[in-house]
Amino acid sequence: MPDRLLLRGGQIVSMDPTVGDLVGDVLVEDGRIVAIGPRLDIAEGAAVIDASHHLVIPGFIDSHRHLFQALMRGLGTDWSLFQYFTAMFGMLGPRMTPEHMALGTTLGAYDALDSGVTTVFDYSHNQSSPDHTDEAVRALRDSGIRAMFGYGGSMAEQLEILSPPFKSTTLSDEREIRRVRDQYFASDSGLVTMGFAVRGPDSSTMDVVRSDFRLARELGLRINTHIGMAVLAQDMRPTVVRLHKEGLLGDDLIFGHCNLLTEEEFRLMADAGVSVSVTPEDESAMGHGWPPIGALLRAGIRPNIGIDTCMAVGGDPFTAMRFALAVPRGMANQRSLENGVNPWRLDLSARDVLEFATIEGARALGMDDVIGSLAPGKQADIVMIRTDHISMAPVLDPVASLVHHAGRGTVDTVFVAGRAVKRDGALVGVDARDLGRRAASAATGLLEAAGVTPGWAPPPPPGAGGDH
Ligand SMILES: [Zn+2]
Incomplete structure (x- = not known):
């Protein structure tokens, strides 16, 4: 049986001229979008995610x-x-x-x-x-x-x-x-x-x-x-x-x-x-x-x-x-x-x-037949943005809200090829604190080796003239 996922009841901004913008469902099978519509039947075995209170957009x-x-x-x-x-x-x-x-x-x-x-x-x-x-x-x-x-x-x-x-x-x-x-x-x-x-x-x-x-x-x-x-x-x-x-x-x-x-x-x-x-x-x-x-x-x-x-x-x-x-x-x-x-x-x-x-x-990238919009046949690279976030309500114009009011903190769920890489506001399987610790240690060593300190800026080369 195919791996099925149904995003239910989201405000979809598809960026596809045929699909358009609608309140509805997105059905994903084996990492690919197979259907988008106002109310899709629940496909057998599909995991259902409640997308109400979300904008559903292409990655x-x-x-x-x-x-x-x-x-x-x-x-x-x-x-x-x-x-x-x-x-x-x-x-x-x-x-x-x-x-x-x-x-x-x-x-x-x-x-x-x-x-x-x-x-x-x-x-x-x-x-x-x-x-x-x-x-x-x-x-x-x-x-x-x-x-x-x-x-x-x-x-x-x-x-x-x-x-x-x-x-x-x-x-x-x-x-x-x-x-x-x-x-x-x-x-x-x-x-x-x-x-x-x-x-x-x-x-x-x-x-x-x-x-x-x-x-x-x-x-x-x-x-x-x-x-x-x-x-x-x-x-x-x-x-x-x-x-x-x-x-x-x-x-x-x-x-x-x-x-x-x-x-x-x-x-x-x-x-x-x-x-x-x-x-x-x-x-x-x-x-x-x-x-x-x-x-x-x-x-x-x-x-x-x-x-x-x-x-x-x-x-x-x-x-x-x-x-x-x-x-x-x-x-x-x-x-x-x-x-x-x-x-x-x-x-x-x-x-x-x-x-x-x-x-x-x-x-x-030469990939517009694969990604870049939500449409049947395309890869399920999908982002769900919270509309119940204090920065978003009321969402009168979904596109205006997306561009001007949304931010990283409103990105609730992210799928790449149907696989959730971020869910409920957190990256899946990523220990951010541990990664941050390792990065800080590596960066400190690199800066020391290079003789660069935060706040320092390279001076102009000899003979290069003024600051501008
Ligand atoms: Zn560059």
């Missing part, structure tokens, strides 16, 4: 998160992007052991699951030895999250952007990447699949870019990269035009940030089907540039959302959605005010950013 999808950096949670909240580069690539990252990678990835994955993120692109750019990779992959698999493991090369490769020629010239370790593909991801059917987090044209030479893109496409790996942020690799810009001329653009690309790209570049990306991952909170704060959400939408690109790093910001998608809504609205309002006109209508809506955080993330 959030984070298209850009460096899970391993959760080990250094909060350390960089007052660092600029270049202070982060200096400390991370030059001091902390190179001293991280395989055990640190496992611990950070575990913490990061549980943090994500706890807040309703059921799928993450793990941008894991600290593969400094095969052991680092083995431990990161093992931790990701053990966590129960759905993920694309983004193999991202070593810290030594990242660090090359900080000294002349201010870009990485080292070719990726092709043999190692093939090993990881063969050993862990020979089939693409598991909960964790593989992608390639490349340094890209802002951080590496075109020789490296060509080589990485060729390998990724030969191995069938989706390519994710940081691009168009901050004042990097000026001689490579306009970077996307360069990629276009090389014939390298395609719909297997996820570009992270894109803050300083031009309208022409967005047009080229739209034509090629490139996805864009914005991480609005840290972009706004650290020196990437403003999240380019308005410009993307004008070019016909609907973005998706990531957290980026829990060194700088918190790990919950609700805050990210609110930044993704408030910042482009603020930018548009400011333009209007500077033209002497009070804004009447606001740009964007709560539903837009909820789409960015769900179905658009699925599209970016």
Whole structure:
């Protein structure tokens, strides 16, 4: 008999245009949604969960998160992007052991699951030895999250952007990447699949870019990269035009940030089907540039959302959605005010950013036929949000409540492929206190080894000028 689960009587926000929003039931069989309707018959043998007093929504999808950096949670909240580069690539990252990678990835994955993120692109750019990779992959698999493991090369490769020629010239370790593909991801059917987090044209030479893109496409790996942020690799810009001329653009690309790209570049990306991952909170704060959400939408690109790093910001998608809504609205309002006109209508809506955080993330990962909305045939990646929480009542508009009033504390239950990873407000089978103790001990040792103390910030390099 199939493994059956019936979520009874929830306020469903499906993000699927056919299913729509309704009060009703979701039937799950063997990890897959088989039916959604106002009142389903109780299937034989089904476990029934009372979903009344809950919003029932698809799991959030984070298209850009460096899970391993959760080990250094909060350390960089007052660092600029270049202070982060200096400390991370030059001091902390190179001293991280395989055990640190496992611990950070575990913490990061549980943090994500706890807040309703059921799928993450793990941008894991600290593969400094095969052991680092083995431990990161093992931790990701053990966590129960759905993920694309983004193999991202070593810290030594990242660090090359900080000294002349201010870009990485080292070719990726092709043999190692093939090993990881063969050993862990020979089939693409598991909960964790593989992608390639490349340094890209802002951080590496075109020789490296060509080589990485060729390998990724030969191995069938989706390519994710940081691009168009901050004042990097000026001689490579306009970077996307360069990629276009090389014939390298395609719909297997996820570009992270894109803050300083031009309208022409967005047009080229739209034509090629490139996805864009914005991480609005840290972009706004650290020196990437403003999240380019308005410009993307004008070019016909609907973005998706990531957290980026829990060194700088918190790990919950609700805050990210609110930044993704408030910042482009603020930018548009400011333009209007500077033209002497009070804004009447606001740009964007709560539903837009909820789409960015769900179905658009699925599209970016090439998984929109599998996840990203609640519909028969899709995987049962489902989140139940309490509506009886004091922060939520009254729920007059479920989508507005989800984006503006919900938070981690309202995430009651989380399923990944029909398996409960969080139930009644607590992660299942996770000893958070023990994990926290081990993380604190490991992080303290790492900071000591790196000579970094909380509250310290890297000074500017000699000759770099002032603070800005
Ligand atoms: Zn990043």
